[in-house]
Amino acid sequence: MSDTLPSPTEQAQKPVERLDTVTIRFAGDSGDGMQLTGTRFTSATADAHNDLATLPDFPAEIRAPAGSLPGVSGFQLHFADHDILTPGDAPDVLVAMNPAALKTNLGDLVSGGTLIVNTDAFTRGNLKKAAYETSPLDDSTLEGYRVFQVPITSMTVGALDSFDLPKKEKQRSKNMFALGLMSFMFSRPTQGTEEWLRAKFSKTPEVAEANIAAFQAGWSFGETTEIFSHRYEVPPAKLPPGIYRQITGNLALSYGLIAAGELSGLPFFLGGYPITPASDVLHELSKHKHFNVKTVQAEDEIAGIGASLGAAFAGNLAATVTSGPGVALKTETIGLALSVELPLIVINVQRGGPSTGLPTKTEQSDLLQAMYGRNGDSPVPIIAAATPGDCFYAAIEAARIALKYRTPVFLLSDGYLANGAEPWMVPDVNSLPDLTGTVQFAAPSNGQEFMPFQRDPSTGARPWAIPGTPGLEHRIGGLEKEDVSGNISYDPDNHHHMTMLRQAKIQGIAADIPQLVVDGDDDADVLVAGWGSTYGPIRQAVRKVRKTGRKVARVHFRHLNPFPANTEEVLQRYQRIVVPEMNTGQLSLLLRAQFLVDARGYNQVRGLPFTTQELASDITAHIDEVSS
Amino acid sequence: MSDTLPSPTEQAQKPVERLDTVTIRFAGDSGDGMQLTGTRFTSATADAHNDLATLPDFPAEIRAPAGSLPGVSGFQLHFADHDILTPGDAPDVLVAMNPAALKTNLGDLVSGGTLIVNTDAFTRGNLKKAAYETSPLDDSTLEGYRVFQVPITSMTVGALDSFDLPKKEKQRSKNMFALGLMSFMFSRPTQGTEEWLRAKFSKTPEVAEANIAAFQAGWSFGETTEIFSHRYEVPPAKLPPGIYRQITGNLALSYGLIAAGELSGLPFFLGGYPITPASDVLHELSKHKHFNVKTVQAEDEIAGIGASLGAAFAGNLAATVTSGPGVALKTETIGLALSVELPLIVINVQRGGPSTGLPTKTEQSDLLQAMYGRNGDSPVPIIAAATPGDCFYAAIEAARIALKYRTPVFLLSDGYLANGAEPWMVPDVNSLPDLTGTVQFAAPSNGQEFMPFQRDPSTGARPWAIPGTPGLEHRIGGLEKEDVSGNISYDPDNHHHMTMLRQAKIQGIAADIPQLVVDGDDDADVLVAGWGSTYGPIRQAVRKVRKTGRKVARVHFRHLNPFPANTEEVLQRYQRIVVPEMNTGQLSLLLRAQFLVDARGYNQVRGLPFTTQELASDITAHIDEVSS
Amino acid sequence: MTTITEAGGPELPQYTKKDFTSDQEVRWCPGCGDYAILANVQSMMPDLGARREDVVFVSGIGCSSRFPYYMDTYGFHSIHGRAPAIATGVATANPDLKVFVITGDGDGLSIGGNHLIHALRRNANLTIILFNNQIYGLTKGQYSPTSEVGKITKSTPFGSLDHPFNPVSVALGAEASFVARSIDTERDHLREMIEAAAAHEGASFIEVYQNCNIFNDGAFEVVKDQPEENQIRLVHGEQIRFGADGEKALLMSAKGAMSIVAAADHDDDELMVHDAHREDPTLAFALSRVALSPTSPTPIGIFRQINRPVYDDQVQAQLDADVAQRGEGDLATLLAGKETWEVTT
């Protein structure tokens, strides 16, 4: 490490330009550590108190062949001095660690955007793997961008001269060099990164120091070389006052489940089986045993939900977590759960489908599976989270409904929410809902025979009588049950009656959930209706449309079944309903069927969040069409 | 056997009354052989060339406790001298073999109807099991019916005096006595029954002869005793000319699959797992190996469809057969099949749901599961059979679409069709569609690289290149595929494109299926739209309504996805659409969503076919409401 | 029932069989072997050493799986093949419960085979009783994974082709810590097996030969009708002898196979002494191969019974240890995490 480079923590000397918002994307080989780099840059950005949103994007393979196009891994971060809603349509800054990364990402860079390329990686072999005939560094490919050609790998190795590490190991620190350079460029605080590196490599301090050195070298390179004429600063965002932290959707969801256990006073049980992008919920929950949380990694998805249903029978707050292909396997057991009327949270972190589809990409195409994917008339409530941090509250709401109505509940998240990060105001624990009132295990009432299907008249819920309770011994099962007694019944009228009771119970929840709130221009003609993770992009697009002076209203559904009580009334107010979805029109279908409104879909099934620009244009076109 | 009784085959002497239609129900203990009795009476009725429809109704247990209420098994037969459409709303004649059967069935008997009771079974023990405090034979319970009290058991034993069989064995023939008595009463031919008994008990001729003797005794009893003043005759029905046989839905469906194999020139493969009421299709197909039919009873439903998909990959016409809970387990593999675009017929013989539900009862509540029960946007064609005999044609149509479009296809039947029988005009084999044109395995085209996802421009189908074909070695799988090449692709635009291509392929089938044909009064205001096994009851109800002078139109959907091309146009013609379904409104939902028509449901979820009288009243009410 | 202690002491009520008999009418065919097993279990229950409210019966689907309805305990008649998974959840959520699984040869070895073998290796505290009638009863007679080759059934009119499982071998291959076999009609033996299985800590597995008199009558008649000749009773620590006068015995060959020999032809110490407690399951496995199907002398009794940590207890122990180490979780601390910042107005 050369002594002549100033420490990054010293005040850097270049002129500083203020920006209100920046989108930056790190792209490189799966082996280049781009996810780590992006995540760390995100943390530094949180330290800088910007608002932010991230979009990790990586291949389904653990590590595809080095340098290949399918092997490219990317991490996009949007940060700003105001509240933002999406990870950004297109990067303003692209860091491309190799030719394949350049090839697959350049098209997204805004015109005139900033491009940093690692020239060391532009070898003949790598160019070939990226299907470049000639080097894009030498031809006109990069015209129209602000290009910084940096020999990142060799500079990293150079900076680590004094370290007694194999060259390969030194080269691996090149992502920290890039991180240092970007940290300089956007005036990110550095102390956190250094601490983080020390903690991460606490077992190999040499490696920790090497990475810190690479990081500092990157910073210093930015600071000292001529090619970077100035640096940028994005002032802290003016978020509502409170204590903030950074959170991803899977983490928030896990915390929501733990919180629901605490709030209901019940032990929490998760039966799961790993599947992308849901596994992290299983991982996270298994860390928190001291919250009275039990996790079972079962032999498959069916056993996972089976164990959860067994735990629910035994009196736990139980959940199972999976993604679409896993839900496909759980539907028979969900049917059993709704037939025996026990509380159960079924979490689907959606990914690209059909079939195995695109395991690491986002999509919201499992709504109708949640709604109708079972044999028989088998209604279940459905709740969807809107943002990473909202996964926390959505989980608590799912638990509330499951417990109160003794029913399986679908909780929908997706790959974008799961892995995307945002600043999150840490909730005041005392402000969270008390769920103990929803539990009330049945207790023997002297002399009277226990009736396992005698419903609570206000909720339609049946008693939850758990093993271990003397006098309430009873049997449940998936055959049709006689009303009240719960005995097996093949009686035609009873079956009709029970079918209608099950339906009415779920429909009745509409009275117990918040009404739709319209974000909007009262006199708009067009209502944009969304659900799930499109919350950010839709809000952003609507903002854009409003900036053009047009009027537009917006609602976002957290409850998909039943719909809030005022849904019909809200929909009737507008001449046109536009429903943007990352599927071929699933909420559209439900709205059309239930309310006979001519909902128009905006359907992009690209495995990525919407770009707000395109969505804004679509909304604009609708507004213009209706008003003309 | 006494010599003094005249042979049943002699001309009976009692006066004969002509009837145009009769509904008769045999009801007794599960161990009393009521299904056998009913089935045989049905065959004799077919021999008499009546039109007919049957409704077997039995408990889910093999043999519930003798004499108990849940143990009652019934078989209803409606036959007439004209074409009929349903097994009859209510029996005109009830044969009750014990008190439990009387208790559970008496309410259905038309007032003034004929009741035959086996008085021998009205013991104190049996009365108690049926929860009769006093014997209904002694109190006013049976007032208002024409009651014939017959000591069937003891007369049977008496008639078998000369046989060297244990008393228990003799008693078991009491159902044949009842059959003989009913055969006399309704002038059924007897020769077939006798031949059938000889064939059935060919290994124990003594038992065969005993049963024949019991049968003859029953006949003679009717002929000679005073209590039956006359007998009835229902003349042959004037059905369209042709060769007829009796058929049940499961048998017709099995034959349709065998025929599809023959018509397409492909070996047929069934991967299945037993489940009520679908098992008989597996049973039937496994008898016909000489039709190049292979059946595999797999370890579960997933393996069953897995084996079928493997067989489809290998070039067989492949199907899997199950009921709702089995479909629940197959949805992941159906998703794979549609992702790899291979032909596969998925048969759901629907039963009461949700969960295990009512295994032996009928329902049509799995339509939305067929439509949406998979992760991701995953369209599949859906075809439903309308009558037992129609299962044959529906199976061929399912095969045609699966083969031509290389797609899994849902074929929906239900418990009523499966076990219900009707006369069926034996098709002329030469008139059946030639399916060889839909097959066309891919062949290597010299020099050109094989593109497994290069679609046929007219159908959107991809090539079917089967193992064993030199030069076409290729790989398929459930990850998203690049258009044309079929290589794994995570490209966002490609995924959107492929999603839309998959959808367009299925939508495109609309141009290749028959348009809806309206049965109806051109100037009616109300259209009744049905699907599946409600065909008969709806047609009958519509007939009833027309008899009141009201106008009403009717359509019946065989294709549920996509809908026929003229569906919208047809629906728009009417002021009101009424959709009767044995579910809570599944076709209604699809019609409402797709065509924004305010479809009104008539929803009875009783595990039984509609009674036409109630349905007719509902339709009438709609007509009167609209016209007022 | 009568309670033998005053007002709610911790002692067990003195139950009778009737206390474990529910009010539901039993809906099996007259003559079905299931009746005998039910009566046996009901009459064993008072001696189980558990409170009735702590007993849970979980089953799948099949004639056999109707069992829970007839027990006046907690019961869950679930879906086809999934009982071991559901029961694992019950036991893991509350390790104080006494959880039984009732399954059939179709339910437990066909659709549910995977859950069964995983339950056995995982070793949660479950007593699994598999009613093996070598047929699918409830669906009216198709062959099952334990049916003999060549079986003519509704689904195999030309004879079945698949080689059957030997349930005891399957369980041993799946690391089961307790494996036994008994017969519906052998009242005392069956009771002894169920008692031992219920007392075993961890997952126990009993195969019970059960006659389906409607669809597979007499499948076990060789073993039932000539008990002395055809039932090889395994008793831990005792020589394995059978025949009217105990004149036959088992001998292990050099390569592990068992052979039936005349006891008189061999020295006493050559003859096999049963050892169910061996860590190594090979002996138990060898015994399971003496009869591939019960049409010749067939071992019944406990094949294997070893101690192994119990899954549900260990899950609880990890939880307790974590509480002991970190204290009960504090939600506010968890939510705040390590890195927060404050935004002020």
Add this chain to the structure above:
Amino acid sequence: MTTITEAGGPELPQYTKKDFTSDQEVRWCPGCGDYAILANVQSMMPDLGARREDVVFVSGIGCSSRFPYYMDTYGFHSIHGRAPAIATGVATANPDLKVFVITGDGDGLSIGGNHLIHALRRNANLTIILFNNQIYGLTKGQYSPTSEVGKITKSTPFGSLDHPFNPVSVALGAEASFVARSIDTERDHLREMIEAAAAHEGASFIEVYQNCNIFNDGAFEVVKDQPEENQIRLVHGEQIRFGADGEKALLMSAKGAMSIVAAADHDDDELMVHDAHREDPTLAFALSRVALSPTSPTPIGIFRQINRPVYDDQVQAQLDADVAQRGEGDLATLLAGKETWEVTT
């Protein structure tokens, strides 16, 4: 490839490894054990004795299950755990094909355990290769049913609790007719095993120890790094000896357990001679228990190889016999059935 006969004769083309290498980029982590297995299979293919177009690879989901993409044969990358079922359909539909199943310890023993054991007992003509890396690779490192107890993984930060399967024991308990074990890096041995498995008529099962250098590096190093000390090679008909100078041998105790002994301490005829062809699987089972996990001397090679009727062939034979007996089915006759009547105008 070059064809060694003129224009389309029935003789086999003379393939090279390249003929079996597809144009798809291999997407495993650098250093993954899967590469060696792939190379081995590709180079073995020309000697398989089958036409390339008759070869089908079916897999489930997992790193290992990407295998078919890299083979220039017919291939089906199916869904998690279901490959044995799908492959059974392929083989039964067309018994002339050579069908391979590629699976992992998660794919084949966790979610797919039931299909695996049923495929083995059913004995369709499948060559099943299970890549056992004792971890879930593709989902980034959770414990699997073959992971040792106490394993710290993402899903078990406090250590796993379930007792693992021994895949060879599972297969033997499931009546497998061919069971072998090999190691990714043991090129010749692995090739020999795969060749033998592919030549076996019926379902063959090979467990291959495969290093996942990202999530479970070194799981097999004991066995790999000291092959002489820790690989007990099983060769049919030969004494089981290992150690640098073959100085160690196996001995079967009175109750069937295997023990490792110094060969010098025993008479030659006391020492175990391997016999893979025994009808009785007990010896093979005993050998599978020598090492419960590969952290001590571990047998590799063919544990069991017996002849048993092949399912897909028998399905075809029943069909052919029916045609021979009844003639090819006539549709018109079938549809008319036995009882018809005519309605005339």
